[in-house]
Amino acid sequence: MKPFKTYSFFALMIVSVMACIPEKQLKVTVLETSAGGNKLTQLNEFTIFGENTSEVTIFPEKQYQTITGFGGAFTESSAYLLNKLSKENRQEVLEAYFSEKGANYSLTRTHMNSCDFSLTNYSYTPVEGDKELKHFSIKEDKDDLIPMIKDAMAISKEGFKLFASPWTAAPWMKDNKKWVGGKLLPEYYDTWALFFSKYVDAYNAEGIDIWGFTVENEPHGNGDNWESMLFSPEEMTDFVQNHLGPKLEADGKGDLIILGYDQNREGIKEWVDVMYKDEASSKYYDGTAIHWYESTYDFFPKALQYAHKKAPNKYLIQTEACVDSEVPKWKDDAWYWSKEATDWGWDWAPEHQKHLHPKYVPVYRYARDIIGCLNNWVDGWVDWNMVLDTQGGPNWFKNWCVAPVIVDPEKDEVYYTPIYYTLAHFSKYIRPGAKRIDFKNTDDSLMVTATKNPDNSIAIIVFNPTKDPKSFQLNLNDLSKPLSINPQAIQTIMINN
Template sequence: MRDITMYQSNGENELFVEQSVAQLPQLSGDTVTATIEIDAGQTYQEIDGFGASFTDSAAYLIHQVLDGEQRTELMSKLFDPQDGIGLSFLRNPMGASDYARTVYSYNDLPENGTDPELSGFSIAHDEADIIPLLQQALKLNPEIKLMASPWSAPGWMKTSGSMLTGQLKPEHYQVYADYFVRYIQAFAAHGLPTYAVTAQNEPLYEPQHYPGMLMLPEEQLVFIRDYLKPSFINHGLDTRILCYDHNWDRPDYPLTVLEEAAAEVDGVAWHWYGGAPAAQSEVLAAYPGKEVHFTEGSGGEWIPPFEQAFSNVMRTGIEILRNHSKSFVLWNMALDEQNGPTVPGFGKSTCRGVVTVNQQTRELTYTLDYYALAHFSKVIRPKALRLDSAASNELVRSVAFRNPDGSVAAVLFNDGEAEETVAVKLQGEEVLTFSMAPKSAVSLKVDSK
């Protein structure tokens, strides 16, 4: 008999609860309505991990608003692979994003100032809250990979003269590449290696009320090919470069970049706010061997009822992984009771954090995003290889992996409106049969014999 660990979410009152497999009701094969066949002989991408972002807002809430005991408990529950859910992929904004208390870069200057030597470059802002949390996370889980994405270049490098709106001036392409190098070197000096960067967060969106920078594909390919990659080579940096970092609905953008800069680009980063995850596979088919990463998806009040919101993360997460992504990264690690803090002038925020830190009461609450991430991260570990999995009933979604220790992990979601009796088979051998309520999730870890 294989040793099987099972976790189940069956509605708002039962979230990621470990189930005793021995106490499951005995179900006959006649009652099976969905069979999941896992083929360990067919493998796909290697997983890097699951996570979210220590935005300025999230880091402030966790590092300054929570007390030491709460923070220790939270960090363990987030990152410890045994005592927590073992998150292992973090995306760091390079400077301010929409979720920051102020608008800042690492090289802010008075109006009309320039600093081509980057003599004023400093990551002091991040040394207050962000870097201590990243260091603590890495101690809890040394397998964590860090990536970084800028929302904007410093204002003096842009056509707008501000971190809001505008484009990168061509005469500043080289100094901006140097800015990336300085960031990577500064974080490395704190024991924080940067696995990958993207050239620009959401390059096709030019927000009016928070940091952003329009970067057309023709601009991005030149910046990466002629400035960023050569600068990494000159400084001996092995940090990977991912292009795009925006929604599934514009696969033409990464295809344009890769057509001219395939040698300099290591992969493509995607968000979920438009289009469908199949875009990931479409671009990979055109450029095999390039890494696929899912780098941002936020839940929020636009999907208000609990069931719909939880279902969205589970359903979409499974499809993201089935479409070759090596990572599944949500957005803010923490937000407060007002879904903030946000940059001044942002307006009403509707995003949801992985946890909520109430600034008035200092209460810490784990949101549905925490439990949804748990369904993936607890059983699918870094360097796991995705296995082929097929369902006889399309309403039961599945994804499966083989972990480095030989165990097989499967994440299942019943997307239908009726209870299903599910049989999981590995290489044709029935491993387990159990019932799944409508809109419920199950994660299994089946140890090797």
């Protein structure tokens, strides 16, 4: 009996020691931005509230779309303002957007010819009747846009994709002979296709590679307010199928990305039905571009799902978003977390659309929309102007808007709004080539999305729009970690394998 007693003694000791060892937990890094003042602040302590903690469970083996990237737009207004800052502040802003220590933008946009966020109306093709575009010139971009893009390229370690969008052709190519509204005359379809090809060559000569295009910014128009040119789905598809696509292919530029549509999500169905009607219509389209201005709170998941199912192997990229029709609030973080903002629809929308445009919280609008887009097959998300002034311009039409970074060039001051940090939660930690992965969230008051990066790290975004702190248990495989999120906060949770 003695050996048995000895064995029992040691067994009891092992059990006792094991009971003292804490359960193996997930190792995570948590970054938070909140109304309480956190700005991509790393959190190390978490308070668990209540007994029935909710759960967020990650399933990395179930994957969805591949992420193209996140970023913003190079506009003449932004570039002009940066040139008015001191060299030190100009460099600081560019590093805040493009360095690994900053937001590390990976997908960007710019405009071809002028747009509302230009100082004046201008075209690269000013000579009327120049069908062969012998006088094509991007000289208007050489003082501001091109230096901004090149300096961003020099800062970005991994590089970024750049696509370009025209707001309008020169008036002489259009049926109304105006900058605003009107349609491209069929006799200039080949000339306009040549315009895209020449643009690529001109920018390449400056050391800038163009990744692709949207065919036309907002082909439904913008209420005849600033530069615009109208297309129906049939007209745009005819232009792409029979003119733009073949021209780029003939010029050895067939690898350039062509995104159709480029306006609000509610109108996607009629466009993708035409764009992807058959093999011939689909051939040169690489994807669909969308904007968010249809509503301040609805991200239109059904429309996004429809567009994906119509062309599951093509891009679905959100190409423009901003807090529009608002003068930005200078160094007032609380405004960006409060229900004070309005947009064009608050005043101008027809009665049947008014419900889509209530007052809203700017940070919520961004966080909700990006998460909603990712969870409904969108693979890229691009903001509008990177930099604006304290008026929300410059803008030749006085169409004031908000940017993530606001500057006062007269005082050489820079303000990073909470929107900047909100965008960085995605752009900095979800890298190009990441796969969106499956998850289960048991708290409906939290919004969640999750991705797995090419380096196998997992980035989980959690958004708490409520005025209450929330706690939850994060689960991955057989590991877990109790966490909490502050009221009115967005978190990025990194799991590095």
